[in-house]
Amino acid sequence: MSFLKVQDIHHTYFTKASATTALSNISFTVEEGEFVSLLGPSGCGKTTLLSIISSLLKATEGSVLLKNKPVSTSKNEIGYMLQQDYLFPWKTIEENILLGLKLSKRLNTKTKTYALNLLKQMGLNGGVEKQLPKQLSGGMRQRVALVRTLATEPKLLMLDEPFSALDYQTKLKLEDLVSHTLKEFHKTAILVTHDIGEAIAMSDRVFLLSTRPGTIHKIFEIPDVLRNLSPFEVRNHEAYPAVFQAIWKELESLEQENE
């Protein structure tokens, strides 16, 4: 039994002018504790797929099972992190990170302490919780957003290009932090990205999506030597360029097919 099972997903967007098939014939499974990346050009339906898995969007066809139950019934098992932090600017950091617990009516002394401890583990202490988001830097805010997502203790994490709005240095540091945190808590995660390096550095497997309609073109298994390293170490490992080249070639061939 797989942790997450995505079966025959098709999705079509309807507008007055047209019906666009965004995803077609998507099936895959993810094991518990695994880190999977969805890599592909923009417009290949990566975010649509994430929204379907987290049951924010209902697929036209197909099903998503989390521990053999449909995802629509498994509330609070899935956490979602967006491209930008989307912290509520009028709420303090503390109110922001406790939001998920408050909404799912699980806010008590124990869960609150857990959330505040998470904040400390992310290197955010010294009265940060009483501040407003605009007083924090971009990297700090994205870390707060991660705490907000983890505070409800989701089993599965959706990361929708969470590092794309950050500067390069912050991005590398955050990759390490997220990767370390997810491994420590033994979380399963699906990362959407268009950055090949990021996909290799963070994942156990990389799914390459083709565009219009989005299908799984190829699955790359990341070599074992790279899996247990931190993302930063992976980028500097001797095995890294070969994997990068392989994925790069495949992406090139995809582009040519489309032209």
Next chain:
Amino acid sequence: MNKKMSNVQLLHRNYLKSLKIEKRWVMLYQIIIFLIFFGSWELFAQKQWIDPLIFSSPSKILELLITKIQDGSLLTNLGVTLTETVFGFILGTLLGTLLAAILWWSPMISKVLDPYLVILNAMPKVALGPVLIVAMGPGYPSIIAMGAIISVIITTIVVYTSFKEVDPNYLKVLQTFGATRYECFKEAILPASFPTIISTLKVNVGLSWVGVIVGEFLVSSKGLGYMIIYGFQVFNFTLVFLSLLVIAVFATIMYQLVDLLEKKLIKE
């Protein structure tokens, strides 16, 4: 190093000083305009260059102000008008926001009501005055209704637009936590629209005064609007100008209070 520091401090001090001087000049010009306006008004009226019967004069208005304060009639009328305006303005804003919330809640209702909102917005609401007065009786309720009705539709439209413009990603965040539509409204839509609601308050201050004054014209029993219409009928334009000046002062005070509220609520 120390020398550099003191140099920067000196420059900063000079900068602050120049700001202060500029502020003083602005104030000086403002005072000059004020004095020229009232001074020439008084002068022209004294010399009979303008018809003192129609345009009155600052000294006569001041005189009348003192008598009206002494016999208590100004305060009574002012109290009436202020009460009506404040209630009309609060009611208009609250009802408008409530309507906007209903429209946001149900896209179906908003689609159905769309043409009616356009018509109601385009229609001059004060034209409803006679109907309101006959229906609710000539007194507080009908005049407060006038003050509210004039601002309610425009508030609805502006606030609803701001509800719709809230970044959908905030809602996505809430939905991933399983928030209901009510929770989405409470946690994201309403707080994100607070700045817009406050700025409609500012517009509504002015609108409510219009509604209430016209209402008092029609009812003609008490209030500053009544003072204006009475002054007009007995050709006492000093009374008309006095009421106008009092309205100007209190409308400004109300506007400033809303401005203060804005600064308190939106900590930026």
